[in-house]
Amino acid sequence: MPRWEHCKTASNRYLPPSRRQSAPGPECNLCCPSVPASTLKRLVLLPANSIVVKNAPQIELLKRSALCITHAGLNTALESLTQGVPMVAIPVSIDQPGVAARIAYTKTGAYVPLRELSTLRLSTLIDDVLGNPKYRQNANELREVIVRTNGLEKAADLLEAFNLSPKPVTSSIS
Numbered sequence: 001m002p003r004w005e006h007c008k009t010a011s012n013r014y015l016p017p018s019r020r021q022s023a024p025g026p027e028c029n030l031c032c033p034s035v036p037a038s039t040l041k042r043l044v045l046l047p048a049n050s051i052v053v054k055n056a057p058q059i060e061l062l063k064r065s066a067l068c069i070t071h072a073g074l075n076t077a078l079e080s081l082t083q084g085v086p087m088v089a090i091p092v093s094i095d096q097p098g099v100a101a102r103i104a105y106t107k108t109g110a111y112v113p114l115r116e117l118s119t120l121r122l123s124t125l126i127d128d129v130l131g132n133p134k135y136r137q138n139a140n141e142l143r144e145v146i147v148r149t150n151g152l153e154k155a156a157d158l159l160e161a162f163n164l165s166p167k168p169v170t171s172s173i174s
Contacts, residue, residue, distance in 0.1 A: 058079060059079055059083070062080055062083040062085050065083070066085070067085065067086055067126065067129060067130055068080040068085050068109075069089075069090070069122075070087050070088070070090070071091060071092050072089035072096040072097070072099040072100040072111065074095060074099055077089075077099050078146075080108075080109075080139070081108060081146060082143060082146055082152065083143065084136065084139045084142075085136075086108055086109045086130075086136050086139045087110075087129070087139075088122070088126055089103050089109060089111035090114055090122075091113065091114065106138055106142065108142060109129055110125045110128060112125060
């Protein structure tokens, strides 16, 4: 059985290092998929019941999650909403600040810009999102809209209709 299968719905909230305790049994507070090796070396203060894996099936984990901490990539945001999971977003670049702003606007989560990120700020946002049922309610309302409108399939159909296959890049520089 892959290690991620031991992750159950988060019943334990994130706690600062001074207040962390291992949960009994195989539950985990945190599953970190696709973490770069340089970051793994800094993750020495993870709770004992956390796991770090190279790859994990994101949608299966979201089905069991109380919260998604994300870089605010559009795919992760949509997958979280499709499962009715609120988010804490930490946008890094490109379209991510805009996605994070929409997460906050729809009150399906909260965000902190990367330059303002601190342990205290992240812990506070996690507590706020998990402690306020409105975030989950809003995420579930958007989940229902996505299901009702068949939104993900419509988006895929539009992409196929416009034939957005990669085109060769040519240069006009001689």
